[in-house]
Amino acid sequence: MPVFQVEMWWRCSACQAENLGRFKGCQACGKAKEGEPFYDAPGTAVPSYEQRVTDAALIAQATAGADWACRYCGSHQRRDNGTCAECGAGQGEAARPATYFSSYIGDANRAKAEAASAPPPLPAPPPPAPFVSWFKHYWLLLVVASVVLSIAGGLYLLFRTRVVTAEVLERTWEHKVLVERYMVVEGQGFAESRPASAFEIVPRGQRFHHNDKVRDGTEREAYTERVACGQTCSKTPVSCTTNNNGFKTCSGGDQRCSTKYCSETRYREVPRYKDVPVYREWYTWKNWEWKLHRSVSEVGSFDEPRWPSDAKVALNQGVGPGEKERTRNEAKYHVVFEDREKKLHEYTPKDLEELKRLKKGTQRKVRVGILRETTIEPF
Numbered sequence: 001m002p003v004f005q006v007e008m009w010w011r012c013s014a015c016q017a018e019n020l021g022r023f024k025g026c027q028a029c030g031k032a033k034e035g036e037p038f039y040d041a042p043g044t045a046v047p048s049y050e051q052r053v054t055d056a057a058l059i060a061q062a063t064a065g066a067d068w069a070c071r072y073c074g075s076h077q078r079r080d081n082g083t084c085a086e087c088g089a090g091q092g093e094a095a096r097p098a099t100y101f102s103s104y105i106g107d108a109n110r111a112k113a114e115a116a117s118a119p120p121p122l123p124a125p126p127p128p129a130p131f132v133s134w135f136k137h138y139w140l141l142l143v144v145a146s147v148v149l150s151i152a153g154g155l156y157l158l159f160r161t162r163v164v165t166a167e168v169l170e171r172t173w174e175h176k177v178l179v180e181r182y183m184v185v186e187g188q189g190f191a192e193s194r195p196a197s198a199f200e201i202v203p204r205g206q207r208f209h210h211n212d213k214v215r216d217g218t219e220r221e222a223y224t225e226r227v228a229c230g231q232t233c234s235k236t237p238v239s240c241t242t243n244n245n246g247f248k249t250c251s252g253g254d255q256r257c258s259t260k261y262c263s264e265t266r267y268r269e270v271p272r273y274k275d276v277p278v279y280r281e282w283y284t285w286k287n288w289e290w291k292l293h294r295s296v297s298e299v300g301s302f303d304e305p306r307w308p309s310d311a312k313v314a315l316n317q318g319v320g321p322g323e324k325e326r327t328r329n330e331a332k333y334h335v336v337f338e339d340r341e342k343k344l345h346e347y348t349p350k351d352l353e354e355l356k357r358l359k360k361g362t363q364r365k366v367r368v369g370i371l372r373e374t375t376i377e378p379f
């Protein structure tokens with residue numbers, strides 16, 4: 001960061017002439033500089049590097065140190081002046097800090113000081129009371145609260161459960177016997193889906209099996225890439241402190257640059273693929289398998305639940321050579337309770353024993369709710 005010296009100005013209190021900071025006497029009337037403050041050259045409140053002092057002698061004067069004030073005649077003298085140019089007093093015994101008389105004021109401050117003689121501006125009117133924004137928030141709060149409340153209420157109704165006294169109104173049961181037969185089953189498919197135990201395998205010609213992805217040249221594909229495209233630059237802010245001698249020391253104002261990046265569309269060749277159909281042999285075959293052959297059911301309501309009789313199931317009747325049969329049982333139970341408000345509640349008994357206990361008109365306390373299955377409360 002560059003450091004540089006900028007020359008300031010002062011205004012003669014006798015003739016109002018403006019003088020460069022380097023002079024300690026007025027260039028118009030010859031009066032010695034006393035308490036007159038230094039200010040920035042008009043229009044340059046923020047000095048730039050271009051306004052720096054380049055002359056070697058002036059740089060030496062700027063960096064020599066603060067001016068001193070003669071205690072005998074009051075004039076201001078350069079630090080490198082050994083004796084007062086006005087009265088000849090020596091710096092060693094006559095010097096007081098010149099800053100005691102003249103503090104540095106900036107260009108902006110000088111304008112302010114000149115305007116200080118004008119009558120003070122009227123005080124700003126008080127800001128309007130924030131009633132409108134408070135009112136808006138009040139309504140927003142009401143809306144949010146009512147939405148939250150209705151969601152909570154809906155959830156409560158969905159998950160609420162009640163215990164009601166109800167009696168058995170309807171009852172249904174179904175006992176089903178599924179008969180599976182071990183028999184010759186015809187199958188077809190590709191080789192990989194054919195069971196190892198298959199027999200009478202007959203090839204039936206080629207069929208479409210799947211598509212292979214096969215390389216088929218290349219195609220052009222667009223893509224974007226971040227590439228450097230010049231620079232973005234900005235100057236660092238300048239800050240200054242007065243030397244109390246008609247100059248000030250400034251730093252900053254140097255250029256900082258960073259690489260700028262742009263998106264650029266580019267193209268590249270990428271492999272292209274095409275679908276190539278693959279055909280394989282299709283087979284038919286025969287195989288010994290367990291297959292569902294038939295089912296027989298008994299259904300009822302309040303009568304005693306029973307299973308289909310052996311005569312009705314007729315196991316192994318009509319089986320061919322090598323064939324055999326086996327059975328599998330399925331039971332379905334269903335009860336409808338009616339409470340005192342004539343509302344119906346569906347119930348699934350756990351087993352046959354429970355179903356038998358739920359005769360017509362049997363009373364139970366049941367727990368019901370919208371999102372749950374009906375359950376019977378323990379006694």
Ligand SMILES: [Zn+2]
Binds near residue numbers: 028
């Ligand atoms: Zn003057």
Ligand SMILES: [Zn+2]
Binds near residue numbers: 086087089
């Ligand atoms: Zn003097």
